[in-house]
Structures are given as structure tokens and as C-alpha cells.
Amino acid sequence: MLKGYLLVHKKNFVRDVVPWVGALVVLAFAPYFVSASLRSFLLFLLMWIALSQSFNIFTGLTGYVNFGFVAFYGLGGYGMTMTLLSLNIPIYAAMVIGGVISSLFAFAISWPTLRLRGAYFAIAMLSLAQALFVIFDNWNFVNSATGYTIPVKYYDPVLQYYYMLAVAAVTVLCLYVIMNSRLGLALKAIKQNEETAVSIGINATFYKAVAFGISAFFAGLAGGAATWTITIIDPPSAFDTTITLTAISMSMLGGLGTIAGPIIGAVILYSIEHYFGLTLPYLHLIVFGIIIIVVVLLIPQGIMGEIISRMKKSRRQEVGEEG
Amino acid sequence: MTGVVADNAQRDTVLDVSLVRKNFAGLVALDGVSLQLGRKEILGLIGPNGAGKSTLFNIIAGTLKPTSGTVTFRGRNITGLPPNRVCRLGIARTYQIPKPFLDMTVLENVYIAESFGSGRDSKVGTPAEICDLVGLKDKMHLEAGMLNVSGKKRLEVARALATSPDVLLLDEIAAGMSPTEGEWAVRFMEKMSQSYDLSIIWVEHVMRLLMKGVHRVVVLDHGVKIAEGRPEEVVNDEKVQQAYLGGKLS
Structure with a gap:
């Protein structure tokens, strides 16, 4: 739908498609070749890719920083677990229901929260996620503080790996589709200047809510797949603010609003976490903190954002020399 | 010639602002302002700083809701519609500070x-x-x-x-342009209006330019319409001179 002249760079099949398909093929065959511990590492890496990318779908495309992101993850996890335990349906159906519940929650809260901007939106979302934690911790309907355990009969590490791979791949694909759609165009305008966007006929309230709902859906799917793998879910693990902060760190480091950015960020930060998690637990949080400070100071647009703006700059110089 | 256009315009109203009032926490920004914009008409909207021009623009464009009064576009009441709906119906605006x-x-x-x-x-x-x-x-x-x-x-x-x-709201587009560019803007708007069936409300502080480009002028002062008419009539109006210069030109 977009006309050719709008693209920052020309479409290049080898450069744009081959690396993605290649990575997907490698990851698809990995369980046959790697050890169980490396497979487990890859599984959680894929979870972080899915989470940082679903975070990116809303925050990266609209510029609204969602500090309550973990609410979507937790609701997806609870939704999946509770439907799996009460209805006798396949795991993937339970995961989709978890995603839908998370998405419906996002639509419900979008009306009051998306009227807020900047720090006010961030604080409102942070409080909402905290409120969910307190509610779930005290609500008998969701088994309050005890939470749930996934029965052993569902245990299947290889299948869990493939589900997580599918969630991550679909999330990345969805981001790509959004960025090249009318929705992506509207969000781009809203991110840069919401007032102007509205003045040229863009229904900002609607498009923001749609992005919010899609972001929640994929975070919910990832939450469902993660809960299945971890096998237990309780309020402190489902609504852990560290999950929000990690998703923010990963997508900021890699570059919000880009497709490759959050993936690069997830690979770097989750590798660090994994390394220190075995030797010096929780030291990774200090390392995360230092990295974020450095990123904010030196490359506020993240790794990919920096690369893209340098490419633009050099292209502009070329144009300048020609003219 | 301008008089003929203005008279025709009266009969073919595209935009009708009726008795619009806007209070900001006790301050009256607009006090019952009415104006009509005809088809293919270019209407100048002038007034000293704080007269309520921008408030009126924001009310027509949907950015602000009036305290009372109505805005009717092609016979349809658009009062209080959000800006994106107003744009979709066919009213576009520019910003004084470009955005x-x-x-x-x-x-x-x-x-x-x-x-x-x-x-x-x-x-x-x-x-x-x-x-x-x-x-x-x-x-x-x-x-x-x-x-x-x-x-x-x-x-x-x-x-x-x-x-x-169908309607264009221009907010000081010639401010920051050179005099030559300003002349261009006047000719450009005349051409756009005639070629594309466009009605224009134009706010401008560069009076000399505006007077060349518009068919009719509405003057606001302290939220009240104090004069309306052809440019040459309005500049000779005593109330207008009072508002701008603090007295009658002798």
C-alpha cells in the first residue's frame, strides 16, 4: 500500500528476508542438535524476544512508555493456566484465550489511561500492574497467593520450545506487518506529533487502543507459553515489575521502534543475565543498570536506531553532493 | 468585484458559526461571536493579540469545545466533534507555530x-x-x-x-515569510480557492497583505465581533481604529 518513494531504503530480498528465514530455520532445528540446557536457554531467549517485541509494538510505535507491561504477561499466564485447568482444551487454545483476556484488559483500560501522556501514563500503568498483583494475591477466584501449578502430564520441553518459537516469530512478523500498514503509518504520525496527527483526520484514540490491544495479546501469549514452561504461576511471579523493566531495557538497548532492535537487545541482555545467573545471581541487574545509563547517554535511540540515523545521514550527504 | 463575490457568498454559506461563547475559568475568550463563510470566499479574521482569533479557530477545528453556541458545516452541526472527525468532514487547518x-x-x-x-x-x-x-x-x-x-x-x-x-483555516502563514513570499501566498490562496472550490478563513497580522487577499473581513476585539465588511470599509471603521490604535485616525 505504501508507495515506493516513502521507503527509507529500497526493498532488498536477500538483505530483508534471508536472515530472518535463516534464523528461523536454525532455531527450528536447534532442539535436534543442542543440549537440554542450551535448548532451555534458547527457549527463554525466545520468550524475551517475544516480550521485548510486544512491548515495542505499543511503546516503540506510539512513544507511550508502558510501565505496567507485566500486567499483560501475568494476565496471559493466568488466563492460559485457568482455562487449561478448568476446560479440557489443547494448550494452544488456552494460550490464545490467555492472550485474548490480556487484550480485552488492555482495551478496557485504554479508555482512561490513553488520555494521559508521558510520565502520567507511565505512573498510571505502573499502578495498575501493582493493583493487579494485590487483587490476585487476595482473590479466591484466582486461588489468591497460592496460584496454580500446571500438572505434570503437560510436561514436554521440546514442544514448549516450539510454542515459544512460534510466539516469538509471530510477534516479530506482526510488528513487521503493522509497520507496513495503515495502522503503522497512523502510529508513526501519532508518535511524532499527536496534535498534528489528529488535525489531519487520524483517530489517535482508536489507533493507540488497537496497538495497545495487539501488544497485550502477544505479551499474553508469551506469558502463557512461559507459565507452561515454568509450570507454576502465582502473583509475585506473574506481576513482577522486573519483567517490565527488562522488556524496557532490552528494547531501549536495541532500539525502540525498529524490528531488529529489541531482538538484539534481548540477545545481549539475556545472555548477560544467563551468565551471571549461574555465577553471581542478581548481579545482572547492576550490569543492566549500567548498560541503560550508557545507552541513554550515548545512543538514546538504541543500537538499531543509531545505525538507521547514521544511514539516513550518509544518504542525505549523498543527495546533498548530487544537488 | 470583491463586493459581488461577498454578496454571492452570503447566499451560499458553507460554514456558519453562531453565537459562539468560550469561557476559560472565568475569563471570557469569546463572547457570542457569529460569522458566515461563503463558498469560495476568502474571509480575513483580524484583531489585536488576545482578541480570540485562535480560540475561534480551535473551536471550529474541534480542538476546543465552546461553552455555548454552534458551528454548522454544510448544514450539519459539528459543534464539539473531535478534530479528526472535523478534518474528515472537510475542514483543514494550519498551525501558527508550524507542527x-x-x-x-x-x-x-x-x-x-x-x-x-x-x-x-x-x-x-x-x-x-x-x-x-x-x-x-x-x-x-x-x-x-x-x-x-x-x-x-x-x-x-x-x-x-x-x-x-472544503474549508481551510489559515493561521498566520505569511508571518515569517518575506514580502515577496507573502504576495505569492495571497495569489496562491486566490487560485486555490477558485480552482478547488475552497473556502478560506485567514488570520494574519500582516494587514497590508491580508487586505489584498480577502473578500471580506471580520474584526474581533476582546472576544467580541466589532466590525465586518469589505476590507476598505473595515479599515475606516472607528471602532477598529480604536481597537488597534487606541483612537481614530485623523
Whole structure:
């Protein structure tokens, strides 16, 4: 739908498609070749890719920083677990229901929260996620503080790996589709200047809510797949603010609003976490903190954002020399 | 000649602002202002600082809701509709302080306005043609943030035109332009109005220019309409001179 002249760079099949398909093929065959511990590492890496990318779908495309992101993850996890335990349906159906519940929650809260901007939106979302934690911790309907355990009969590490791979791949694909759609165009305008966007006929309230709902859906799917793998879910693990902060760190480091950015960020930060998690637990949080400070100071647009703006700059110089 | 156009315009009203009042926490910004905009008419809206011109623009465009009064567009009550709905119906605006999408190119700015906008087929042209019309052809692929003030003002006009409006609200587009560019703006708006069936309300402080470009003038002062008529009548009006200069010209 977009006309050719709008693209920052020309479409290049080898450069744009081959690396993605290649990575997907490698990851698809990995369980046959790697050890169980490396497979487990890859599984959680894929979870972080899915989470940082679903975070990116809303925050990266609209510029609204969602500090309550973990609410979507937790609701997806609870939704999946509770439907799996009460209805006798396949795991993937339970995961989709978890995603839908998370998405419906996002639509419900979008009306009051998306009227807020900047720090006010961030604080409102942070409080909402905290409120969910307190509610779930005290609500008998969701088994309050005890939470749930996934029965052993569902245990299947290889299948869990493939589900997580599918969630991550679909999330990345969805981001790509959004960025090249009318929705992506509207969000781009809203991110840069919401007032102007509205003045040229863009229904900002609607498009923001749609992005919010899609972001929640994929975070919910990832939450469902993660809960299945971890096998237990309780309020402190489902609504852990560290999950929000990690998703923010990963997508900021890699570059919000880009497709490759959050993936690069997830690979770097989750590798660090994994390394220190075995030797010096929780030291990774200090390392995360230092990295974020450095990123904010030196490359506020993240790794990919920096690369893209340098490419633009050099292209502009070329144009300048020609003219 | 201008008189004939003005008289015709009265009979074919596109936009009807009726008894609009706006209070800001006790301050009366607009106190029952009415005006009519005819088809293909260019209406000048003038008044000293704080007269309520921008407030009136914001009410017509939907950014502000009036305390009372109505805005009717082509017979339809649009009072209090959100700005995006107002734009879709066919009323476009420019901002006094340009608000482009800074990191996008000029062409992308215009393209987005065209692809959302009023949702009708572009009556002015493709985004590239619109850039050419407003004199930004050479700068089409520059990022909007790199334009100078005059360029940004032209981009405001291009973006508004790209939404295919029936009514255009121009907020001080000639401020920041050179006198020659200002002359161009006047001729350009006359041409746009005639060629594309466009009715225009034009706020401008560069009075000499505005008086050349408009068919009719409405003067606001302290939220009240103090005069209305053909430019040459209005400048000789005692109340207008009082508002602007504090006394009658002798």
C-alpha cells in the first residue's frame, strides 16, 4: 500500500528476508542438535524476544512508555493456566484465550489511561500492574497467593520450545506487518506529533487502543507459553515489575521502534543475565543498570536506531553532493 | 468585484458559526461571536493579540469545545466533534507555530495527510504535485525539521491541502515569510480557492497583505465581533481604529 518513494531504503530480498528465514530455520532445528540446557536457554531467549517485541509494538510505535507491561504477561499466564485447568482444551487454545483476556484488559483500560501522556501514563500503568498483583494475591477466584501449578502430564520441553518459537516469530512478523500498514503509518504520525496527527483526520484514540490491544495479546501469549514452561504461576511471579523493566531495557538497548532492535537487545541482555545467573545471581541487574545509563547517554535511540540515523545521514550527504 | 463575490457568498454559506461563547475559568475568550463563510470566499479574521482569533479557530477545528453556541458545516452541526472527525468532514487547518512531523521528509508529511485526511480522492493532486504547488519541490526529500520558517509554513499549507478540504483555516502563514513570499501566498490562496472550490478563513497580522487577499473581513476585539465588511470599509471603521490604535485616525 505504501508507495515506493516513502521507503527509507529500497526493498532488498536477500538483505530483508534471508536472515530472518535463516534464523528461523536454525532455531527450528536447534532442539535436534543442542543440549537440554542450551535448548532451555534458547527457549527463554525466545520468550524475551517475544516480550521485548510486544512491548515495542505499543511503546516503540506510539512513544507511550508502558510501565505496567507485566500486567499483560501475568494476565496471559493466568488466563492460559485457568482455562487449561478448568476446560479440557489443547494448550494452544488456552494460550490464545490467555492472550485474548490480556487484550480485552488492555482495551478496557485504554479508555482512561490513553488520555494521559508521558510520565502520567507511565505512573498510571505502573499502578495498575501493582493493583493487579494485590487483587490476585487476595482473590479466591484466582486461588489468591497460592496460584496454580500446571500438572505434570503437560510436561514436554521440546514442544514448549516450539510454542515459544512460534510466539516469538509471530510477534516479530506482526510488528513487521503493522509497520507496513495503515495502522503503522497512523502510529508513526501519532508518535511524532499527536496534535498534528489528529488535525489531519487520524483517530489517535482508536489507533493507540488497537496497538495497545495487539501488544497485550502477544505479551499474553508469551506469558502463557512461559507459565507452561515454568509450570507454576502465582502473583509475585506473574506481576513482577522486573519483567517490565527488562522488556524496557532490552528494547531501549536495541532500539525502540525498529524490528531488529529489541531482538538484539534481548540477545545481549539475556545472555548477560544467563551468565551471571549461574555465577553471581542478581548481579545482572547492576550490569543492566549500567548498560541503560550508557545507552541513554550515548545512543538514546538504541543500537538499531543509531545505525538507521547514521544511514539516513550518509544518504542525505549523498543527495546533498548530487544537488 | 470583491463586493459581488461577498454578496454571492452570503447566499451560499458553507460554514456558519453562531453565537459562539468560550469561557476559560472565568475569563471570557469569546463572547457570542457569529460569522458566515461563503463558498469560495476568502474571509480575513483580524484583531489585536488576545482578541480570540485562535480560540475561534480551535473551536471550529474541534480542538476546543465552546461553552455555548454552534458551528454548522454544510448544514450539519459539528459543534464539539473531535478534530479528526472535523478534518474528515472537510475542514483543514494550519498551525501558527508550524507542527510538522519533524523526522519525516516533506513528502512523507504530505503523503500521510493525503492518505488519512478527509478520506476523499485528492482534489488538489498527488503528494508530490502538492509539494510542487507550494514551492517545496526541491525540498521534497528533506526532513521537515531541516526546513526554514518559510518552508515550514508552506508545509503547513501543503499538509492542509492534502487532506482535500472544503474549508481551510489559515493561521498566520505569511508571518515569517518575506514580502515577496507573502504576495505569492495571497495569489496562491486566490487560485486555490477558485480552482478547488475552497473556502478560506485567514488570520494574519500582516494587514497590508491580508487586505489584498480577502473578500471580506471580520474584526474581533476582546472576544467580541466589532466590525465586518469589505476590507476598505473595515479599515475606516472607528471602532477598529480604536481597537488597534487606541483612537481614530485623523
